[in-house]
Amino acid sequence: MAQAAGTVGLAVLITVVAVLAPALSAARVAPLEALRSASTTGAKQGVGRLRAITGVLLVLAAAAVAVVVWRGLPQTPDDEVDAQSLLLGIVASGGLAFVALIALGPVLVRPVLALAGWPLRRLGPVGRLAVGGVGGSARRAAAVSVVVALGVTLLTGVLVGGDSIRILAERETIAAAPADFELKGNTGTTLKDGVADRAKQSTELTRVTPYRWAGGITIGDFRDAGATDLSMSALPRLAGLDTASGDVTDLAPGKAIIAGYLADIAGVTTGGQITLKREGKEVRLTVAAVLGGQTPLHTEALLDPSDLTKLGVPAAPTGVLADAAGSGEEGRTAGLQALRAAASAQPDISVEVLADQRDEINSALATLMVIALALIGLTVLIAVVGVGATTALSVVERVRESGLLRAVGMSRGGLQAMLTTESALYGVIGALLGLALGVPYAWLAISALANDAPLTFPVWQLVVVFLVLVALTALAGVMPARRAARVSPVTALGTD
Numbered sequence: 001m002a003q004a005a006g007t008v009g010l011a012v013l014i015t016v017v018a019v020l021a022p023a024l025s026a027a028r029v030a031p032l033e034a035l036r037s038a039s040t041t042g043a044k045q046g047v048g049r050l051r052a053i054t055g056v057l058l059v060l061a062a063a064a065v066a067v068v069v070w071r072g073l074p075q076t077p078d079d080e081v082d083a084q085s086l087l088l089g090i091v092a093s094g095g096l097a098f099v100a101l102i103a104l105g106p107v108l109v110r111p112v113l114a115l116a117g118w119p120l121r122r123l124g125p126v127g128r129l130a131v132g133g134v135g136g137s138a139r140r141a142a143a144v145s146v147v148v149a150l151g152v153t154l155l156t157g158v159l160v161g162g163d164s165i166r167i168l169a170e171r172e173t174i175a176a177a178p179a180d181f182e183l184k185g186n187t188g189t190t191l192k193d194g195v196a197d198r199a200k201q202s203t204e205l206t207r208v209t210p211y212r213w214a215g216g217i218t219i220g221d222f223r224d225a226g227a228t229d230l231s232m233s234a235l236p237r238l239a240g241l242d243t244a245s246g247d248v249t250d251l252a253p254g255k256a257i258i259a260g261y262l263a264d265i266a267g268v269t270t271g272g273q274i275t276l277k278r279e280g281k282e283v284r285l286t287v288a289a290v291l292g293g294q295t296p297l298h299t300e301a302l303l304d305p306s307d308l309t310k311l312g313v314p315a316a317p318t319g320v321l322a323d324a325a326g327s328g329e330e331g332r333t334a335g336l337q338a339l340r341a342a343a344s345a346q347p348d349i350s351v352e353v354l355a356d357q358r359d360e361i362n363s364a365l366a367t368l369m370v371i372a373l374a375l376i377g378l379t380v381l382i383a384v385v386g387v388g389a390t391t392a393l394s395v396v397e398r399v400r401e402s403g404l405l406r407a408v409g410m411s412r413g414g415l416q417a418m419l420t421t422e423s424a425l426y427g428v429i430g431a432l433l434g435l436a437l438g439v440p441y442a443w444l445a446i447s448a449l450a451n452d453a454p455l456t457f458p459v460w461q462l463v464v465v466f467l468v469l470v471a472l473t474a475l476a477g478v479m480p481a482r483r484a485a486r487v488s489p490v491t492a493l494g495t496d
Contacts, residue, residue: 051104052103054103055104056100058097058100059096059100059104062097065089065096066089066440066444069093069444072085073086073447073448083449087445087449090441090445090448093441093444094437098146098149098153101146102146106139108142109135109138109141110138112429113131113134113135113141113429116425116428117131117134117135120421126414126418129405129418130419130425133419134422134429137394140394141425143390144386145429145430148384148386148426148429148431148433148434148473149429149431149433150379150383150434151380151382151434152430152431152465152469153434155376155377155380155465156435156442157441157442157445158373158376159458159461160438160442160443161442162369163458164453164454164456165365165446165450167454167456169362170240171241171242171293174240175241175293175296175297175298176294176354176357177354177355177357177358178235178237178238179209180323180324180332180353180355181205181322181336181355182321182352183319183321183339183342183350184319184320184349184350185319185348185350186348187215189348190316190317190318191319191320191349192345195320195342195345195346195349196320199320199322199338202338202342203325204325204331204334204335204337205324205325207236207321207323208321208322209231209235209322210317210319211228211229211231211297211318211319211320211321212228212229212314212317212318213226213228213319214227214308214313216278217278217311218276218278219276219301220268225299226301227301227303227308230297230302232249232251232257234321238296241291241296242291242454243290243292244260244263244290244292245269246271246288247289248291250288251289253307254286254307255285255287255304256286256301256302256303257287257301257302258274258290258291258302259290259293259294259300259301260290262300262301263290270287270288270289270290272287273285273286278311278313281311281312283310285307324355339351383430384472385476387423387426387477388476388477388479391419391423391481415481415484416478416482416484418481419477419481421474423473423474423477424473427472430469431469443455
């Protein structure tokens with residue numbers, strides 16, 4: 001009950017604060033100015049000195065908090081940082097930046113409108129009039145565009161962050177589950193002769209790849225490391241591993257591919273030397289490549305088979321990876337049965353369906369993305385409704401202007417197109433401002449949560465969001481534009 005009352009109280013407080021500035025502004029209007037037409041008083045440009053100073057101070061504060069967060073980001077996976085504090089700092093910086101956008105909106109609208117309106121001006125009088133109509137009331141354009149920008153900022157953050165997390169999850173999944181199935185026993189168990197050969201002979205399986213896995217290896221100061229000799233060219237998914245430096249195809253006798261965190265601990269880079277020790281045996285190798293995360297099968301090093309043998313690892317494989325030859329659930333079921341049949345002579349080994357792990361991760365990420373986008377979509381819908389209301393108000397205030405345009409020869413379709421284009425421009429301005437805010441803050445949030453995650457820019461997803469938003473804001477202005485076009489020039493010119 002207390003939480004509900006607090007929510008209602010906070011909503012009332014936010015509403016009062018939201019209307020406080022317009023109320024104070026209305027109270028300062030002189031009587032003579034109030035007698036002028038709404039179109040005249042609504043065309044004020046720029047911001048006052050106090051508002052400009054406040055906006056600049058907010059920008060500096062947002063930048064300062066962002067710099068503090070950036071300096072506190074983890075540099076390696078082993079760095080211990082307070083991710084919650086970093087995220088709170090990002091939210092605080094983003095909040096300050098958004099309030100600064102509200103304060104400086106009328107000033108920022110002009111350069112953004114100049115950029116967005118450049119192609120429209122070359123489409124003829126309708127485009128030039130639409131750009132002039134939006135620019136003629138910069139404060140109103142800023143007020144509605146800022147709401148659109150908030151929705152776009154949140155959408156951009158979800159899309160950029162979701163894409164980065166998806167790629168990171170794919171990379172980690174590739175290393176942990178590079179095939180559909182894995183056949184192995186307990187640590188130290190080797191496969192009997194014929195198990196791998198029977199799996200290779202099955203028509204229900206493809207890319208059957210035996211491998212050896214060994215633990216208890218000391219690499220520099222890193223104890224109990226794991227290593228494998230899995231062939232990088234045997235499984236196509238391994239081509240998607242995150243390579244920080246070097247080339248994984250350079251793996252050869254005397255060379256090794258190592259995990260990124262192992263390279264940081266050992267203080268080596270590509271071309272450097274590392275020493276591996278196991279059960280009294282030692283081998284010194286050159287680093288051929290450094291991965292962003294682990295090497296395949298939860299190991300720290302990927303070696304050539306000859307080097308793994310030098311460490312005293314038995315020649316018999318410890319496991320087999322394989323893909324289903326068929327597609328869909330039927331192909332996966334048939335492949336699982338075939339691999340179990342191949343391992344039936346050795347009861348101490350089992351088959352694990354790695355493909356199910358990939359499916360679960362992908363399904364969970366997709367569900368989270370849909371939920372987040374659906375919730376944030378409500379903000380966008382509110383912004384679109386605001387665009388429609390602003391366009392409707394603009395139509396009411398500019399009845400005489402519409403009548404004059406009709407009187408000098410503009411058709412109903414031309415007037416409707418002009419007003420609809422103005423409505424779409426609100427979406428364009430808001431989308432550009434939202435992208436400018438959303439992308440850097442999304443990258444900061446991703447770096448705070450997972451420093452090894454890629455900072456991606458999903459171009460096509462953002463383009464789709466941009467186009468859909470512009471289309472929605474244009475549609476929001478269709479009805480007001482149609483009402484304006486139906487008014488006769490004589491009636492419009494006679495309106496006060």
